[in-house]
Amino acid sequence: MAKSLFSGSCPSHLTPPPLPYRYPELDLLWHLISIYFTQTAPYLPLIHAPTFKRAVINGLHLVDYNFGAVVLAVCAIGARGSEDPRVLHYDTRLTSGWQWFRQIRLLRPNLIETTSAHELQLYCLAYVYLQHTNMWDSTWALIGLGIRLAIDRGVHRLKPSSTSARTAENELFIRAFWILRSYDIVQGLTLGRPPATTSEEFDLDKPAECDDEYWEKTGSCEPFEQPVGKVSLLSFFTYYLKLMEIAASVQKSIYAVKTLDSRDGVSPAERNRQKVMEQDSALNDWLAALPPHRKWEPHQPNEIFLNQSAILLSTYHWVQIQVQKNFIIRPASRSPQSFPSLAICALAARSIVRMAQVLRHRSTDQQAAVVVGRVMVSSVKSVPQRIELRPNFSCMSLILVQF
Template sequence: MLLNLSYHARSLERQVSRWRQAAQGFSTLGYPTAEASLNNLSYSNSDDESDATGSDCNLSDNGTVEHHLAGSFKDIRLITGDTDPFQRHYGKTSNMMMIKTAVKIKKEILGDQLQLPSTESQWGENMLRRREFWDIRPWQFELEEHKSFTFPENDLLCELVTDYFTYCQPYIPLLHRPTFERSVAEGLHLRNSNFGIVLLCVCAIASRFSRDPRNSVDGKGPEHSLGWPWYKQTLPLKTSFLEPPTLYDLQACCLSAVYLMGTSASDSMWTILGLGIRIAQDMGLHRKKKRRPEGLTTWRTVESELCTRAFWMLLNFDVMVSISFGRPRATTNEDFDLELPMECDDEYWDSPNPEQPTGVPSRICFFVHFCKLMEILGLAQRAIYPINKSRSTKYLGAGWEQNAVIEIDSALNQWSSSLPEYLRWDPSRPDGLFFRQSSALITFYYWTQMQVHGRFLRELPGKNGYTLPMPSSPNMIICANAARCCVRVIELQRRHQFKLPAFFLAPVFSTAIILLLCSWTKRKTESASNINKEMQEVNCCLDVMSINEKL
């Protein structure tokens, strides 16, 4: 990661030098020096690995949104500089490929029209490369190793810990609150550097839900630097692998991935998740516990249960990020047989045989069912997005993709039926923790449907490299229904002003793309009122993403 950043820094220095020379040249000739004209992007084709030459695309203020998008996504792997040897690869399952498909369909339907309706212009402008979210920020280059940590002041530290357990723990139950808060009160972070890193990561994540200026760079930096003063001290996460890994190393990888998910360096979390999974396998956490102490129905200790939660969290994020980026996973379902986390809330762990009281709904039940859902999505990734299709055809026979989709749909139906009543989606339920957890589960359920059936919308072979998907095709209908159902849940989340971790934006983005595809493919058959309704739903997704830009 550090080597990657060093190459990127050198590339930026060369670009700055070229920009200054260009600016001087333009000034001498009397031309305006628009900064947008210097924003060059280079890509290489992810569909065909043999075509890696790429093409340059200038994004200036002139021209149409479609021209910008079509040029930007002509090829798909981002290159950060002219001579930078490192490239970001985005495969066929990635959101980039779905956007690329959408741009092609838009051009097929509307051609190279010069003007867009206002709602679509807003969408197009938001899809353009916005520097504050794409570019590595200056403060993110501060990666020196810290010999001693600087923690938030006591009042801010207490606030951030409370915010973490309020807004993040219900969805990513990585920590045991009584144990964690007791360790902080005893000052363990001042004596144990590994625990100190975990605490700093917690503070970094919780900073997104705080408006205290002390969480920003220099106490007054831009809002997008929230949490960076705490997170930068955790890098590099693991400097030595000579000592056996610990639970804290595992938790630091999970928390680091959660924080990076909301930054311009989100690609790095894919690497960190792979590191975390390797650490977990080194600890033997991927294997089921074979021995059970006599007389105990539950033999898990606090530490062993936290290890189980951390491993499942790494697995879940690995599936989500690999699907979103179109990259291979660090491990698969065949490589582990670890039990699911125990459905017992933190306050009942004091006894030697912890158990959730009968009739008391468990907050951790959300995470257990989320793990099961991500298992289904992981199976879908392997079944219908194989890199080497010749092997799949050889061993599974003709029609294996359709059969796999049928099996996955059946598994999704069984998963939905297995949810307890308090986690089933009911829009009329009063606002509360289980209402918010159920809304998160149902959005990811629809997101999984869109990922499974959207596979047949990303690949559109034809004489021009693609064919237009029919609005009446089964896969388009399923994706459209899932997107419309999802946007209704998203609208309720917006109305109730939910504060959720950054990874909950994944269904929002996919929903917007699917709705755009539906709108553009219906241009020749549907009325303008129906199309405008879908664009209003797209704008709802945009509003949610806009609200979360500040987090």
């Protein structure tokens, strides 16, 4: 009797055996992993370092195809911060890590297999690597696919009832979903496309504010229990996600393709003014709620806190630009609203540039390249084509902030 398509594992003809991966030499492999967890992980809380490193030591990447792809992506991202000539695919820094990233199969051969945390992590890492290439816009479809697969797995309703109910696997799913969500918002606003999901469609928990070393039981501390008095690096991510939800509200209210018909006699101009005021108020509340160590302080002695604050405040200013840029109009058709919008966008752009300058002077060449690259990216797509700006302003108004 023929075996049912839905009984047990997938039929072999649907899952052809993948080609074996070619990993970096062992010393280079650990060198690139170290760079990733030093330069990228503090600002991308996606992978649990102790679990990841144990899995590599035990050779999981040699038998698990999805985890092997994650290892290759980590190596490709780490190669961007390495001076080792072996990381170059061709004789140029632009190809750093490409020989490992090109092996990854980003589209699964079938949609029957159960989605794993490693697969969702891979979509996040692909975004990080490709955002510094000319293929960045292609990741929009990958992020959407990642969100759909996460929803298919039920991650969007994942709610551990208490801290003790949290597991490492659940936490990895939660973090991957929120990162995919934030990337979807950034790309949607940048490319002018709708999101793959909205805040009304999921209610999973926020990531635990607990550093990697406290995920497991240590001494008298229970799992996922941050020691009292020790500031978690993950609190940065909590504030970032709150800012992303404001950006999602901007996308839904100001840039919606269709809006409900107005039946209260309010003119379109007045309605737009109300929308802008609502989003500005939300941004002001977010800024006021930041704790002191998360506010921008150029002389912050802790380099990780400095870089995290730069990402937070740069993203804050980027959202300001998204709120206001649609209301900058041609000088020939001036309106009272256009001048405040122009001034706010100019001030926000200058603030981002100043922060980038501080980071460049405070960090080493490699660290500055990594962090500043995550703080700001210039793109013509961030400004409506109908705007006519002075040259000294246009170079700043094209700033986009990406996590």
